[in-house]
Amino acid sequence: MSLIAVSNPSYALSPQHLSLHFWSWMLLALCYFSPLSAAHAHPVTFQDGSALFLKYQPKLSGTEFNYSYTPRSALGVTHVRFKRNAHETEHYLIPKWNTLYQRWNKPSSQANIYLSAGMGAFHQEDGDSGGALLGSLQADWESRRYYTQFNADLIQAEGDNDLHHFRARVGVAPSLAAFDEIQTFLIAQVSYLPERAEAFQVGPVLRAFYGRYLFEVGMTQDGEFIGTAMIHF
Amino acid sequence: MSRILIVLVAIFLMVAEANAKDVRVTVNGMVCSLCAHGLNKKFLEHESVEKVDIRFDEKLVVLSLKEGAKIEDDEVQQIVEWAGYEAASIVREDKE
Numbered sequence: 001m002s003l004i005a006v007s008n009p010s011y012a013l014s015p016q017h018l019s020l021h022f023w024s025w026m027l028l029a030l031c032y033f034s035p036l037s038a039a040h041a042h043p044v045t046f047q048d049g050s051a052l053f054l055k056y057q058p059k060l061s062g063t064e065f066n067y068s069y070t071p072r073s074a075l076g077v078t079h080v081r082f083k084r085n086a087h088e089t090e091h092y093l094i095p096k097w098n099t100l101y102q103r104w105n106k107p108s109s110q111a112n113i114y115l116s117a118g119m120g121a122f123h124q125e126d127g128d129s130g131g132a133l134l135g136s137l138q139a140d141w142e143s144r145r146y147y148t149q150f151n152a153d154l155i156q157a158e159g160d161n162d163l164h165h166f167r168a169r170v171g172v173a174p175s176l177a178a179f180d181e182i183q184t185f186l187i188a189q190v191s192y193l194p195e196r197a198e199a200f201q202v203g204p205v206l207r208a209f210y211g212r213y214l215f216e217v218g219m220t221q222d223g224e225f226i227g228t229a230m231i232h233f
Numbered sequence: 234m235s236r237i238l239i240v241l242v243a244i245f246l247m248v249a250e251a252n253a254k255d256v257r258v259t260v261n262g263m264v265c266s267l268c269a270h271g272l273n274k275k276f277l278e279h280e281s282v283e284k285v286d287i288r289f290d291e292k293l294v295v296l297s298l299k300e301g302a303k304i305e306d307d308e309v310q311q312i313v314e315w316a317g318y319e320a321a322s323i324v325r326e327d328k329e
Contacts, residue, residue, distance in 0.1 A: 046271030047315035071317045105262030105319045107292055144264050144289060179266050179273075179287035212270040232270050 043098035043114040043138060044074045045232050056227045057220075059083040059196065060165075072100040078118070078134070080155070082163055084195060087126075090161055094120030094134045109143040122157045130158030147171035147185055166192045171207065182210045189218065189226075198222060254325040256296040258309055261319045263292060271316035279304060279312065292321075 066076025096118030116136035140149040155163040171187035185207040205218030216228035281302035286295040
């Protein structure tokens, strides 16, 4: 035994048609539901890896797709749909650059700081439109048992169409699962979005991931549904 | 003659070292299946790797190599870094 220490590191339901149908539905879901930036997504995955993230809340939903061209940098595009009030709904479409600014890999935990910047456009459903800038910060720490995360997503748009979203999360895993098993986390989430009438939102979220898939369902104090899905590929 | 024999034995041992062994890679930061997915995918893309076994409890990625195939330490380290992690150690063991 040797030890080398490393200093650092057809319509007949063929698989093809099922796959095509799956991606068609995914695309439809993207268009229809399309949260602020990919709030709880992984902004950077792995070299040549991609991530698709969808989040739905009745008043704030979104989608992000990104491709990591290095282990620390990714290019992506995010779509945010924000129902500002009963009469105003805005869509932001922003190409963005994500970077893993810092990662701490420890034997039993991992911590990250991600930064994102983007430039795109917004469109109001009543016809107003213009340019938009995005800046995001994500900081997280997780072990197999515990999970914390903070996000700040800021969109500066022409006119009175800015969007500022801050979120903090803490979570605990009731049990520890193996790689080929479903891992769950119970998460408490608080969110602040000053552009909403009900700016503060608090609620529980249940997270489950299996292999490269992640799903979340939750609810705010007002009974507003939160749904999230993410896939790495 | 004895020198030639020693050289041949050394070469044999080196080849045997790289082949017919499981490679046990201790990875720092590997705490969830989404984290490990990149490692799993990247190692499986290597032509020498037949199977990848992720063991969270031991912080280990165990690589089963194809018959007669080999993977160098620097390749293992590079793949772990591509996945965004750090290899704390690389250990080679005879297959059970």
